[in-house]
Amino acid sequence: GEDVEQSLFLSVREGDSSVINCTYTDSSSTYLYWYKQEPGAGLQLLTYIFSNMDMKQDQRLTVLLNKKDKHLSLRIADTQTGDSAIYFCAGKSGGSYIPTFGRGTSLIVHP
Amino acid sequence: DTGVSQNPRHKITKRGQNVTFRCDPISEHNRLYWYRQTLGQGPEFLTYFQNEAQLEKSRLLSDRFSAERPKGSFSTLEIQRTEQGDSAMYLCASSLANSVTGELFFGEGSRLTVL
Numbered sequence: 001g002e003d004v005e006q007s008l009f010l011s012v013r014e015g016d017s018s019v020i021n022c023t024y025t026d027s028s029s030t031y032l033y034w035y036k037q038e039p040g041a042g043l044q045l046l047t048y049i050f051s052n053m054d055m056k057q058d059q060r061l062t063v064l065l066n067k068k069d070k071h072l073s074l075r076i077a078d079t080q081t082g083d084s085a086i087y088f089c090a091g092k093s094g095g096s097y098i099p100t101f102g103r104g105t106s107l108i109v110h111p
Numbered sequence: 112d113t114g115v116s117q118n119p120r121h122k123i124t125k126r127g128q129n130v131t132f133r134c135d136p137i138s139e140h141n142r143l144y145w146y147r148q149t150l151g152q153g154p155e156f157l158t159y160f161q162n163e164a165q166l167e168k169s170r171l172l173s174d175r176f177s178a179e180r181p182k183g184s185f186s187t188l189e190i191q192r193t194e195q196g197d198s199a200m201y202l203c204a205s206s207l208a209n210s211v212t213g214e215l216f217f218g219e220g221s222r223l224t225v226l
Contacts, residue, residue, distance in 0.1 A: 004153075008151075031212070040219070041219055042202065042204075042217035042218050042219045042220060043154070043202070043204075043217040044217070045212075045214045045215070045216075048214070088153050088154070090153075097159060097161075098156050098159055098167065099213070100156070101146075101154045101155075103152050103153045104152075104153050
C-alpha cells in the first residue's frame with residue numbers, strides 16, 4: 001500500500017515563503033492532496049494535483065510534483081500567522097477510494 | 112451548518128467499557144469513512160462505506176470494533192471492551208462517489224480517552 005512521509009515541523013517568519021515537503025511510495029498514485037488541520041478542527045482540503053501535472057498554482061499556494069522522485073511540495077507565499085496549522089500530504093491511486101495520509105507537518109509562523 | 116457532524120466530541124471511559132460514536136455525513140454524500148488519529152500521527156484508515164455497504168476494513172479494525180451505516184445515511188462506530196490503546200481521535204469523513212477530485216470532507220472528530 002501507499003506510504004507517505006513528511007517532515008514533522010517547520011518554523012518560518014511572517015511574510016516569508018514556507019515549503020512543506022512530502023514523499024510517497026506508490027508510483028500509481030493518481031491523486032495527491034494537501035489538507036490543513038487547525039487546532040480543534042477537522043481536516044480541510046487545501047489543494048490537490050493530478051499525477052499528469054507537474055505544477056498547480058492557486059493564489060498563494062503552489063504545488064510541485066516530481067513523479068520520478070515521488071516527491072510533492074507545497075509552497076505558501078507570504079506566510080501569515082493564520083497559516084499556522086498542521087499540513088497533511090495524502091495520496092490515492094486511481095483504483096482506490098481511500099487516501100493514505102502522512103503524519104503531518106506542523107507549521108509555526110512567528111512575527 | 113451542513114458539514115459532517117460527529118457526536119460526542121469527547122468521551123472519557125474506563126477500560127473495559129463499550130463506547131459508540133455517531134457520524135452524520137453531508138446529506139448527499141454516499142461515501143463515508145472512519146479514520147483514527149493519535150497524537151503526532153496522521154489519520155489512519157479504519158473502514159469505508161458506499162451507501163449502506165461496508166466495502167473495506169483495515170487490519171487496524173480489530174474484532175472489538177464494529178461500524179454500521181444501516182440506511183446509508185448516518186454511521187456508528189462501536190468499540191467494545193475498550194483498552195487504553197484505543198485512546199485516540201476518531202475522524203469521520205464523507206465524499207461524493209462521482210467527485211472528480213475525490214475530496215474528503217471531515218468532521219471535527221470524537222476524542223476518546225480510556226482510563
